[in-house]
Amino acid sequence: MSLTLFRESYLAAVRTKDYKSLASLYAADAIRKSPGQPDRIGVTQILEHYQEWQGTFADMQLADRILFLKDNVLIAVWGWKGRHAQSYMGVEPSNKEVGLIAASLFWFDSDFRVTKEHTYEDPYTLLIQLGVIDDQGRAVPSLTEPCEIYDCKTLKPRFENLAKMRRYNELLLSKQLQPWLDCMSDDIEWDDQMVPGLAVGKEHSRDDFVMLAEAFPDASINMTNMWSVGDFVIHQGIFTATHKGPLKGIPASNRVVNVDNMDIAYFDGDVIRKGWTFGNTLDMGSQMGMGK
Known part of the structure; x- marks a missing residue:
């Protein structure tokens, strides 16, 4: 499997909620990290994260904006949006559309299974979009921009x-x-x-x-x-x-x-x-x- 094929398989599994296929992309002892959240250790906990996330925000859409392919590391800048369908950080379901631009890094073993995932996203922005914080913030992102791909196989490092x-x-x-x-x-x-x-x-x-x-x-x-x-x-x-x-x-x-x-x-x-x-x-x- 290549890094691009992994990303295609990952997005397809998340979009269709095919958690069996998603599980096959992770090593058994994989770790998912995200600042401000507890680490998810092992495939079971990682899948629980995805199920909770997609249950909280229904009708979810995802799209990549930038991909960096570097040896055994994939770095993705991507966007998502969905409908607030379940309680989130104490906020009752509102059915409002919310979404973020996020960044994720994936490290792989020799079988192209994820050993570590590190995702950055800002929940403060979601609380602004939900109207529970009175502050200026980012709008729900457009997911129509074409994805730019930068591959170290064709781009020399500087x-x-x-x-x-x-x-x-x-x-x-x-x-x-x-x-x-x-x-x-x-x-x-x-x-x-x-x-x-x-x-x-x-x-x-x-x-x-x-x-x-x-x-x-x-x-x-x-x-x-x-x-x-x-x-x-x-x-x-x-x-x-x-x-x-x-x-x-x-x-x-x-x-x-x-x-x-x-x-x-x-x-x-x-x-x-x-x-x-x-x-x-x-x-x-x-x-x-x-x-x-």
Whole structure:
């Protein structure tokens, strides 16, 4: 089986709720991780997740937007939408249509069975769409965009971009604003799925820099995985910091947060021209004491 064939089989099984076929795609001791949720360990628990998810959101549709194929790893940016048919996080069924853009990573054994799945999605966005949180958020996504596929078999890795990504993070953490901004094109577009919309231009980045420096003066990033596929760098990292200053109206809690995020950066020469971020807003808020 190839990575593309796996993805086709996976989507077909999820769309048709063919859980027997879905189970055959996972190793017996596979692990599913998603920030803010308990790990699902073994095929039985992983299938329970899918059954619960598709029971909560009926008439579900799924579509891929970007696929990165890298040796024994598949990285997917994808969208889903469905009808709120069962209770979700204490919210009674509303029959409203909701949906997200998410990112998933799959690692495989030699038989092309999944050994680990790591999915990033933002439930805060769903609560906004359901009307239980009064805040700006993402609309239910369109699933009509064509899927872009980037395969390391035809795209040579640009390892120098891995060094540029590390430098980008180092400058952010050491609070060197101008050198950090110089890592970006003037018309940079950053698509953070945890904020209401696309950020265009360096001014958005400047504002974010100042906000993060004030809120988390001791921040660090543990870069757990980085891949180069053509001009793209895909980066998983754990952001660790003490919440010592206000953050979007949330007063300092002096709590330590550990936030698991995934970034994708597209390099145009020496600068980042496009970027994407995926994570869980509720997970971070909970660690800062929100809702307690």
